[in-house]
Amino acid sequence: MKTYILQAIRLTLVLTVLLCVIYPVFISFVGKLSKGGGNGETIIVNGKVVGYAAVGQSFTKPQYFWGRPSAVAYNAAGSAGSNKGPTNPDYLKDVQKRIDTLLKYHPYLKRSDIPSEMVTASGSGLDPDISPEAAQIQVKRVAAFRKLDENKVAKLVADHTESPLLGMFGPSKINVLKLNVALDQLK
């Protein structure tokens, strides 16, 4: 028994060096070659960081495309989903409220135009993407608010639609932050 204890302690120490120092430091070192150098890829506008490409942020102002509802108000230091069950009456009320808000800001929409991800909270609370459908329903509002040509905004949405992996696997999507950055630069 005593030999096992000593062996266990020594083995733990040796493996700690291998697994907790050498391995992550090596990955971190090689990671410096990646976009963002392992710190996360940032998006820079006029020399200032306005966000991380992968991490969603809150857009509530009418001149921007909106992202999905978030259970944590896009708190990037405390990710979480709503964890609301599918039959929870309070949750269903929240969804109804979100539908009403969307209809208020987009009076031209029918209910059946609204894709469900615009009225349901994401898993992380930091979902950076929306579906192309979710962007298309917002084009008219954004264009009207910015006094831009609707077709121009629609083209911007089309240009920012990312197709599935290799064109075959997974959903199409649009990164809301990148779309809005491009929108700000549109004249």
Next chain:
Amino acid sequence: MNTELFGIIATFVITLLIAVPLGKYLAKMFAGEKVWTDFLKPLERGIFKLSGINPDAPMNWKQFLKAMMTINLFWLAYGFFVLIYQDKLPLNPDGNPGMTADLAFNTIISFVANCNLQDYSGETGATYLIQHFIFMFLHFASAATGIACGVAVFKAFRDKTTTDLGNFWNYFVKTITRLLLPIAMVIALILTFNGTTSSYAGKDQFMSLQGDTVHMSRGPAAPMVAIKHLGTNGGGWFGANSAHPLENPNYMTNMTEIIAQFIIPVAMILAFGYYIRRKKLGWIIFGVMMLGVMMLMIPSITSELGGNPLIAKMGVTQHTGAMEGKEVRFGPAATAYWSTLTTVTSTGSVNGMHDSFMPLTGLWQILAMMINGFFGGCGVGLLNYFIYLIIAVFISGLMVGRTPEFLGHKVEAREVKIAALITLLSPFLIMAGTAVSTWVLTAHPNINWAVKPSTWLNNPGFHGFSEMLYQYTSSNANNGSGFEGLGDNNIFWNVSAGLVIFFGRFLPIIGPVAIAGLLAQKKYVPESAGTLKVDTVTFGLMTFAVILVLNALSYFPALALGPIAEYFSMLK
């Protein structure tokens, strides 16, 4: 929609393309035959020398289990204190506080046991030091513990009669150096180059495009996220686990992580067949398990793709499926696929919030963890299935009126008793736990705990009951996923789930290894015309039936009160 289905089919095919050769490799490697990773021998020799271990010393089943328990108990004790004092240790750029004693108790058991139930949230609850030196270390170590114990069972049935199950330290170290670490490095690099953070920088702060101040947690997540999947651990860097865009930035990383968590459980089953020179047995078990996985997976995917009928009533379109708790970049199909694999294996990482899934998907998730033998966790999946095999052998023996035999060894009262006790353990832990928590909730709703029982549940009615049932099921299965709405960071849940995890981990390891050790030392009975052949489709189906009957008898009432009742209430 179609691209979503192609995505999961491709993921599945790639998994098999990797797992089959990996299984052959593992069989050779653990048998000590020549493999291409032999160049690592000097590294292993160094590790053994520094640790004072002779890797060639034979161990009988008792010695083997003693060595395994010694090092696991040491990790429990040492990790407990480090968690409590994490705030006073280095590598804490975000200034996170130390853990309370009950939270540390739950957390350390959870990580040692390969469960990774997390009652804390990664961003604010653990320092970088803890994430790497305790959590990531245990991601490797707990997976290697399970695999080493699995290999001991392999060894018991390779030789005709033996007391030697091999050397625990030898299997343990080789699992790390020749399986986990090399593959984890590849995965970590894929993740890093797709956007998962890998540097040690602390929180960042910036002004968002519309002018809000944002604090953002980061950190060296890539190496940990890699092994948390490969080792079927599941404990993530961030609170939202693999739904978080830095843990799982795009569809390719999602495929990588989902493949990573399934290859070893599949490979271990095939390795068993190759190792004991009964290739067919490995493939039959593989077939039974895959049948089980499909029966859980296909209805899960359909029910998520179908969307929430209550939201459909509101008139919005669910063009891809149910989206609450899911991320757009994965979509409902890949998220449902993941939810099945993470619950059949004991991974428990999530890329969508299980609490918000449709009631029937929740049912399949909980049932997958109750069965816990369709591939299962690294190494331990086979051990759980081994118990089902022994029960099936015993019942078949009774049916044909012969002394039951398994691979040339008579299965007698002692072995069947152990198997029966292990079979009863899971329903006992799950039901007793859920019953006690339900009683506390209704009888003492206002006890002054960190989270009052009256506020435990995030959802009312049947779904609330499912939250508690899920928690104990996940603990017992060492899965670690949760219906995370449950307010579980208080003394009741930390301690009760901690105990369930502990017993649900170690007894189902000790039992099968003991049975294998006892069987292996018996005289070998050569096959005759009357021998029950276990490597046949008939016996495979027999085992499948035993699994279904045992689990239906044990759990149907509880499931009826939770997800099944919720499903019917939703239809009306």
